[in-house]
Amino acid sequence: MEKNRENDEITIDLSELFMALWHKAHIVVLAGIAAALLAFIATKLFMTPMYTSETQMYVLSKQDGNANVTYSDLQTGTQLTKDYMELVKTDPVLEKVISETGIDMTIDELKGHITVTTPTDTRITTIAVENEDPKKAKEIANSLRVAVGEQIVAIMAVDAVNTVAEASLPTHPSSPSTMKNTAIGGILGILIAIGVIVLIFVLDDTIKTPEDVEYYLQLNVLASLPIKEGTAKTKKSKGISRKSYAKSFGKRM
Template sequence: MNRDFENEEITIDLTELFLALWSKIHLIILAGILVAFVSFIGTKLFITPMYTSTTSMYVLTRTGDSAGVTYNDLQTGTQLTQDYMELVKSRPVLEQVIAVLNLDMTTGELSQAVTTENTANTRILTVSVRNEDPKTAKEIADALRESVSIQITEIMEADAVNTIEEANLPEEPSSPSLMRNIAIGGILGILLAAGVVVLIYILDDTVKTPDDVEHYLGLNVLTSIPIEEGTKKSKKVKGLSSKKLQKQMRR
């Protein structure tokens, strides 16, 4: 048996695609609103709000015998601040904080809740703690500052660790961001709905207009019979795709 294999190319009319999207714009917007609403409900019900408390300290280290702080002291202190940041998350410091506050967590869990930051070209060390309880976050931050201050003066032999800011008691959760989640949900819903419309448009190969007959069958249309408005289409009549119509014409 001889089989004919035809290479079909899919061409997309951008104008028709835009019109297809525009005709379903109400559904696309509705999908965006629905997904944004789902994001709002999910954020409120299933995501635990987290609070962040921040404390900062200043580490003073002198390399010479002079009473003042020299430029060399500043350079050395800036480089050592990176070491101090690692010391904040060291096991002895974390274990001491857990013991003092009687926390029900491991050192690994506490380490994940702690972030350290050093402002460029300064010796200011900032420690932030995230927790679902704002009061606990403040207590952990203060305990970390006190514990690491002792470790810095004993191990790193710093001259002094001065407190710049004590840990604050956060009033508003730092995460999750409700507005950001709603915006992401709305955009995702719009993109998904638009993608479905585009996919339906691409896969739809039914013959609808005289131009489709000329394009798919290569035949000239002599006339067309318009359907009167308000006339109900018979449920038994089904549209033929271009591929099925081509096969029937060949017979």
């Protein structure tokens, strides 16, 4: 019988679990606040603000000057835009940008700071450059637009690459987001606190109530001694583990 008791599956009373969480709600809230504050401080002190500058260009193909432009021509021009996007990050273009701007970056490092996008069904290409120096971000973006424009004209045999919008000087950091990081930190703190409380609740196998004695040991409780409210529990008054109680009871039997 003792072996069967030790191998019993762990059952969780959801109402007791909810009450355990409710009684520890202040700890959960404090953990969330502490984690949010830690994330806020880490974002402000240890993360470098990055600035993003964007420039836009439009590739003017040869058939654009023809009055008899067909839908097929427009589709072809839209598909070629993907080729233009790939040319932005080619080594010759980036080498020229590094040479002109004098930035201390390798080609691979510069690639990681460049984002190229094209809105659906358009031939307008947007080049975004991220840098810790807002002036450098603007300078690199404009230099990149000019360099890739020359490359497109030389390779794709187009008429011209027109500037839709020059890069502007960013005034606010694009990353990191202090509010976002603070919110994520607070949520993680709350989840971790809840997880620890649930883990402690699940691993706690002490017998606390007469119902526990009847359920786990299959014994009838004849009497119980309630602890006076406001009296601190001593080590002797704390519940013992179910396994220890079962072993002790087995020896007596």
